[in-house]
Amino acid sequence: MGFAAKIKDFFGFTGPLPEGFFDDLEDLLVEGDLGPGLAVKLVGRLQELSKKEKITEPGPLRERFAKLLEDGLKVLDPDTLLKGESPALILLLGVNGTGKTTTAAKLAARYRARGRNPILAAADTFRAGAVDQLKIHGQRLKIRVVAHRQGGDPAAVVYDAMEAALAGGGDLVIADTAGRMHTRTALVEELKKIDRVLETRLKKPETAARCIKWLVLDATTGRNALAQAEIFHGAVPLDGVILTKYDSGARGGVVFSLSEELKLPTVFICDGEGYEHIRPFDPAAFAERFAGRN
Numbered sequence: 001m002g003f004a005a006k007i008k009d010f011f012g013f014t015g016p017l018p019e020g021f022f023d024d025l026e027d028l029l030v031e032g033d034l035g036p037g038l039a040v041k042l043v044g045r046l047q048e049l050s051k052k053e054k055i056t057e058p059g060p061l062r063e064r065f066a067k068l069l070e071d072g073l074k075v076l077d078p079d080t081l082l083k084g085e086s087p088a089l090i091l092l093l094g095v096n097g098t099g100k101t102t103t104a105a106k107l108a109a110r111y112r113a114r115g116r117n118p119i120l121a122a123a124d125t126f127r128a129g130a131v132d133q134l135k136i137h138g139q140r141l142k143i144r145v146v147a148h149r150q151g152g153d154p155a156a157v158v159y160d161a162m163e164a165a166l167a168g169g170g171d172l173v174i175a176d177t178a179g180r181m182h183t184r185t186a187l188v189e190e191l192k193k194i195d196r197v198l199e200t201r202l203k204k205p206e207t208a209a210r211c212i213k214w215l216v217l218d219a220t221t222g223r224n225a226l227a228q229a230e231i232f233h234g235a236v237p238l239d240g241v242i243l244t245k246y247d248s249g250a251r252g253g254v255v256f257s258l259s260e261e262l263k264l265p266t267v268f269i270c271d272g273e274g275y276e277h278i279r280p281f282d283p284a285a286f287a288e289r290f291a292g293r294n
Ligand SMILES: Nc1nc2c(ncn2[C@@H]2O[C@H](COP(=O)(O)OP(=O)(O)O)[C@@H](O)[C@H]2O)c(=O)[nH]1
Pocket: 094, 095, 096, 097, 098, 099, 100, 101, 102, 103, 179, 244, 245, 246, 247, 270, 271, 272, 273, 277
């Protein structure tokens, strides 16, 4: 049984709370990738609430729990973040296989549907096939892809894409990057270089500083996703996280830890491979689902 079904079951009875209810909840939350520290803290608060308000039934307790979860979430509207920035630059970071390339295409499609004019930058020049993968998306979506050869300089690709945008070709550059950037020094060097290139060649000192950095995390990797976020966020300050593969029984509790421990908001959730499978993070809905609403 997946986590979502288990938590539904857990709260899905009537009558008084059985003995060990709160301990069992703690265990279940850890299974949902919430992390032991946060699980203890939240369940403690819930227990206090249940005493204070004399809640003895699982239904109302579940609602209180969902609210507690929601209250702990950092929120950031991905559309306000981009407002006024032209051209805006979004760098998608993350380890291999988390869904960066797919998400770059989804974001381009989404923002275009909202009136922006996106350009995709194939700045993963490291992985064989990465450039072609993005080009195929570009062809399907009829969105311009700026690309160099495999093995080329990622910073130069971002620069060219920004220049194309500044020349009137677009107002939003979405850059796919290489997964190898998860080692701290490589990541920092790569980003510094992008900064330098944008600064010196575009003569727009603020451009690089304003670039939006979103980390792409695979929900199915559980607590490992938090470890990845710690490394990336420690190397370069991130603006937020995009959680992918939140389909097929993913748990997703890591989102609460990202907020609590790293103060990082989740900006988008992806739940499938199609271009439409991306939506802005909705804290109330996410908390409700995690808390097993029927
Ligand atoms: N089920 C599911 N698969 C996804 C999602 N996002 C990406 N993928 C798949 O995950 C795999 C790796 O994605 P890719 O974009 O190449 O990852 P990258 O290495 O970070 O660029 C591909 O097979 C994608 O189709 C998602 O939200 N749900």
